[in-house]
Amino acid sequence: MAPPIPEVGPEITVGVIAAIAAFLTISILLGFFMRKKAKSFEEWLVGRGDIGPLVTGFALVATYLSGWAIFGNAGLGYAYGWSGSWLIGTTSVAGIALCLVIGYRMRRYVAFGVRTVPEMLRVRFESRTVQALAGLAMIVLLIVYSVGQYKAMATVWTITTNTPFYGSLLATAILVLVYLSVGGYTGTQWVSGFQGVLLTIVGWTLGIAALIWAGGPAEIAGAIGTQTFTYPGGNQTQIFLKDYTLPLPPPEGLAFPGVDYVGVVVAVFMFLFMATGFPHNIARFLGTRKITKREYWMMLPILVVGGLTPLWIGVVGLAARTVWGDSLMAANPPIYGDSAATYASISAGGVPLASLFAASVFAAAVATLASMVMVMATNITRDFIHNAYPKASPKKLLRLTKLMLIPFIAIPLWWTFTSPPPILSEFMAGSAVAQAGIFFFVVGVSMYWKRATKWGAIATIIYGLTLTILHPKAYGKFVGLYHWGYWALLLMFGAASIYFIISLATKPIPEERLEKLFPARK
Numbered sequence: 218m219a220p221p222i223p224e225v226g227p228e229i230t231v232g233v234i235a236a237i238a239a240f241l242t243i244s245i246l247l248g249f250f251m252r253k254k255a256k257s258f259e260e261w262l263v264g265r266g267d268i269g270p271l272v273t274g275f276a277l278v279a280t281y282l283s284g285w286a287i288f289g290n291a292g293l294g295y296a297y298g299w300s301g302s303w304l305i306g307t308t309s310v311a312g313i314a315l316c317l318v319i320g321y322r323m324r325r326y327v328a329f330g331v332r333t334v335p336e337m338l339r340v341r342f343e344s345r346t347v348q349a350l351a352g353l354a355m356i357v358l359l360i361v362y363s364v365g366q367y368k369a370m371a372t373v374w375t376i377t378t379n380t381p382f383y384g385s386l387l388a389t390a391i392l393v394l395v396y397l398s399v400g401g402y403t404g405t406q407w408v409s410g411f412q413g414v415l416l417t418i419v420g421w422t423l424g425i426a427a428l429i430w431a432g433g434p435a436e437i438a439g440a441i442g443t444q445t446f447t448y449p450g451g452n453q454t455q456i457f458l459k460d461y462t463l464p465l466p467p468p469e470g471l472a473f474p475g476v477d478y479v480g481v482v483v484a485v486f487m488f489l490f491m492a493t494g495f496p497h498n499i500a501r502f503l504g505t506r507k508i509t510k511r512e513y514w515m516m517l518p519i520l521v522v523g524g525l526t527p528l529w530i531g532v533v534g535l536a537a538r539t540v541w542g543d544s545l546m547a548a549n550p551p552i553y554g555d556s557a558a559t560y561a562s563i564s565a566g567g568v569p570l571a572s573l574f575a576a577s578v579f580a581a582a583v584a585t586l587a588s589m590v591m592v593m594a595t596n597i598t599r600d601f602i603h604n605a606y607p608k609a610s611p612k613k614l615l616r617l618t619k620l621m622l623i624p625f626i627a628i629p630l631w632w633t634f635t636s637p638p639p640i641l642s643e644f645m646a647g648s649a650v651a652q653a654g655i656f657f658f659v660v661g662v663s664m665y666w667k668r669a670t671k672w673g674a675i676a677t678i679i680y681g682l683t684l685t686i687l688h689p690k691a692y693g694k695f696v697g698l699y700h701w702g703y704w705a706l707l708l709m710f711g712a713a714s715i716y717f718i719i720s721l722a723t724k725p726i727p728e729e730r731l732e733k734l735f736p737a738r739k
């Protein structure tokens with residue numbers, strides 16, 4: 218007989234509140250300290266360009282370990298078993314390591330006055346149109362990705378404090394607004410560095426503790442093989458989870474990445490591209506100082522260890538399925554199986570581990586959401602307004618940027634209120650594919666490929682946004698796109714084809730200007 222789902226007593230609630238309060242205290246103190254150093258709009262955005270390798274490395278880990286990786290992956294493994302493992306992060310390490318290799322060149326553009334990723338594209342292609350279009354694409358895709366961060370934070374708070382889910386959503390929105398207002402980019406950069414350390418330690422600890430708690434790898438493997446799939450809400454099928462792919466009936470099954478090997482292959486490429494394709498990840502390098510080769514290689518093991526954390530969170534979901542079966546799939550709507558990690562942390566580690574895990578989810582979701590809200594707000598002020606009116610007052614731009622934090626906190630909040638995703642990581646994969654397909658090439662490859670043109674970038678962004686709307690769970694069904702794998706394949710590799718073909722068919726910027734962006738190695 219399976220042990221009961223743990224009840225949350227006052228000791229858990231007190232421990233969680235204390236851990237989150239400690240995390241917030243450290244974060245806000247760092248934010249206030251860094252705020253005093255920001256004397257201009259540019260410094261508020263990227264600091265003084267003096268961030269070192271350790272802070273940058275752990276900040277990148279914190280941004281990468283979003284609500285998806287540090288929380289939602291447990292729900293994914295819990296709901297789909299082995300087939301969910303492909304979307305947990307098959308090539309997380311490769312992707313985040315590639316981000317280090319490609320992303321560090323971003324700092325070269327700071328010398329040209331660049332403070333945002335779309336602004337980098339304006340300089341690279343000498344096109345304000347590319348800058349504005351990239352800013353629009355980021356806003357659309359980051360709003361989608363922000364929804365998952367809200368659900369992650371609200372779920373943990375709801376379970377551990379017995380607060381209603383929708384009240385928890387409001388609390389997390391206020392938290393993000395305060396968090397961003399006090400620090401700006403530099404504050405969040407240093408705070409994210411601290412968070413990266415916390416997330417890595419807690420993620421590994423929870424994964425190992427859950428593995429032991431469930432009886433070890435052999436016990437988990439045996440139990441998963443006897444489980445059947447249950448839709449969120451409790452509708453059970455007779456499809457076993459023992460296979461590496463899960464042949465669910467269409468259209469729901471074909472919209473899941475692990476349904477067959479087409480989806481599996483695409484999931485691999487998604488993780489390879491998305492770390493560099495996420496604008497809020499690659500923007501981390503805009504505030505980085507010049508580092509030595511030795512310091513550069515110091516960052517790599519940080520990213521490798523951090524990149525393995527999502528896999529440990531996936532183990533937590535498999536452990537929860539082993540112990541409790543499918544009982545969570547009918548509990549706590551609209552949370553369902555996404556509650557697996559929180560309950561497992563309580564059962565496997567008691568008050569200490571549950572408290573640390575709750576603080577870690579807040580850290581991961583707040584860091585990622587704050588980064589994305591910051592990016593979207595500056596998309597408006599820097600990539601639209603300053604782009605159109607270069608002489609706009611920096612003080613007014615700074616005030617407007619802070620004001621724009623409110624709508625970009627509110628829009629995904631309303632989405633989560635009205636349509637919370639039943640399986641968090643599955644939902645967020647749609648935005649991840651689109652960001653990977655568009656920005657890996659338009660931003661990452663363009664920093665290395667001199668032949669890229671503005672027309673190639675424009676065509677890629679438009680194509681990627683169009684395919685995003687045709688997601689199988691959005692409007693894809695109206696054009697026959699029911700299969701997640703084929704949709705993602707069309708988006709990522711279609712974007713790549715358009716980027717290279719259109720660039721080769723059109724003229725790049727003049728050679729003398731390219732020489733400034735691609736200086737010869739001495």
